[in-house]
Amino acid sequence: MSLEVKEGECHAVLGPNGAGKSTLLKTITGTVVPTAGEIQFLGEKINGMSTHKIARKGVSLSPENRRLFPDLTVHENLTIATIFTDETKSKENLNFVYEIFPRLKERVSQKAGTMSGGEQQMLAVGRALMMDPKILLLDEPSMGLAQIIKEQIFNGIKKIKETGKTILIVEQDSTMVMPIADKISIFEHGHIIFEGTSNELKNNDSIKSAYLGL
Template sequence: MGAILKVEDINVYYGSIHAIKGVSFEVNEGEIVTLIGANGAGKSTTLNTISGLLHSKTGSITFMGENLGKVPCHKIVSKGLALVPEGRRVFLQMTVQENLEMGAFTQGGKTMDADLERVYEQFPRLKERMKQVAGTLSGGEQQMLAMGRALMSHPKLLMLDEPSMGLAPILVEQIFDIIQELHKAGTTILLVEQNAQAALSVADRGYVLETGKVVTTGTGHELLESPAIKKAYLGG
């Protein structure tokens, strides 16, 4: 399994604020890799930089062997990299099915019916609500819709930004069950999550960010068992 994504020495600024400080990590094909850390640690900024929404002053981001530095952000999706943004951001006025169809725009509609069928199999709740306007869905259903929409683009890497945010515990469990199912079906996943316990429980490997720097890395199991991580993030 080779590295599908390599992030090397990225430094990102918001004006004079140095938000990401020399971050490097990689994601191998078939893995779930998680970035954990407190609010403001730089997790979402890292994902937005990989997606091309922000730019690093240094270093490189290589995806499937191609340097993304010069690729415009709207073309990055067609390379096979899909981001489910924090806060879901579904098209609230559109139906469930219309939202999913929007996710397929990079595919040119060639496999639309088969892709819809596949997403409805993975998310039966969405099939039941296919004609419903997305703004009337619950938070958990909107999260499923955002994930389903990203899958419509046939991603080689699915990036999830805080998928459990604002959801009731039972829904958090459902979302993480779905993440594991997607992984079993062969999807490579980069997961940013404040719920460190849930994230490390499903991850092959994890990186801990503090104030814009990677401070620790290890397997999901190693980090779950680490006394320092337990104390800082798991309430142990």
Template sequence: MLKVQNLYTSYRGIEALKDVSLDVGEGEMVALIGSNGAGKSTLLNSISGIVKSRSGKIEFGGRDIASNNPWTTAGCGLLQVPEGRQILADMTVLENLEIGETALHGRSRNYSLGYVFDLFPILKERSSQFAGSLSGGQQQMLAIGRGLMGSPQMLLLDEPSLGLAPIVITQVFDALRRINENGVTILLVEQNARKALEMTARAYVLDRGRIVFEGDSKSLADSPQMVAHYLGDVH
């Protein structure tokens, strides 16, 4: 579904991505992990069109999207849930979710408001509250729900567990598993390496702008050298 080939991206004068290639098949959930500053967010932003790559190819569903604007990429069904949630604090939960529908661009609606409320019941309970009054975990649920309202074929998720309590992390990852089982392809950038590897069958490790490992998640989790060098102790 997603194919990135030989991607180079410079960000604020620094070459952040160097000859990066990866692919994500339809229906997969694939992890992208690595240390802070490795270029993970830059890669997601390059795929979604927020940051323009210097060279290389990005294809989604067989279509070249490397030169797309972010809203054009979203309109193709490839949506990003950004790091830090970026919800609209002065609008209600319901209004934030409704804004997600602007990514449909004429495509069929596959995920309804009812589906989002079933996935995250707290959002239904607090639908009339200002989004800024929600807890961090609830805001993360809202950000994911807003992405679903755009009926994605694929989600790019950037650090969904960042800053959340363990019980909330479990709730968020359970929801991601359900979303994936319902047919949404996911590329997961995640600082919680153990969780990411548990959730996925395949993984990539990004280090200083380069892919240094690609393969099955279990092999990565079972490799003491790879874990110690790139990820810290995830066991």
């Protein structure tokens, strides 16, 4: 498999459970070690690097299970992710997170463990953004959420994209990512069976029917 994400691009990876989407992100971040092949980030091979070192290179993941600190507040969860950024940039990032997800600002002193699933997802995305990454990895940000909450989260992701941030997003809900993705790849059993723009996907009836249920 060969997958390229260009700088400033929002690249979405779609496909059914077990297709290898989340494994892709885990491999990029170093939590899964590939048995073959090479992963390059900004021209540098990152295979075999520690997750900490990869993060310092500018790779930040909002994981599928969120992995928040339930006993810490919204503010604490966000600011704990600022170890790689200076104070001025951290304040800018924090203000931007509160701008795209106003609900987090309303709940700044609330413990993460007492928040709804949608609020926790906003917090997970915000925390990943606080690291000021060169590429933002998002793993299933809409999973298990009501439609109205999905829309709020993807409105936030759209605003992140508009800043020029490079985004790689793994998702099952094609209707949420197609409007914002510059490029879409569809996985099946670890293989790419389609790659193109949203318009190209819309015009590919066989792929839409077989893999997306559209």
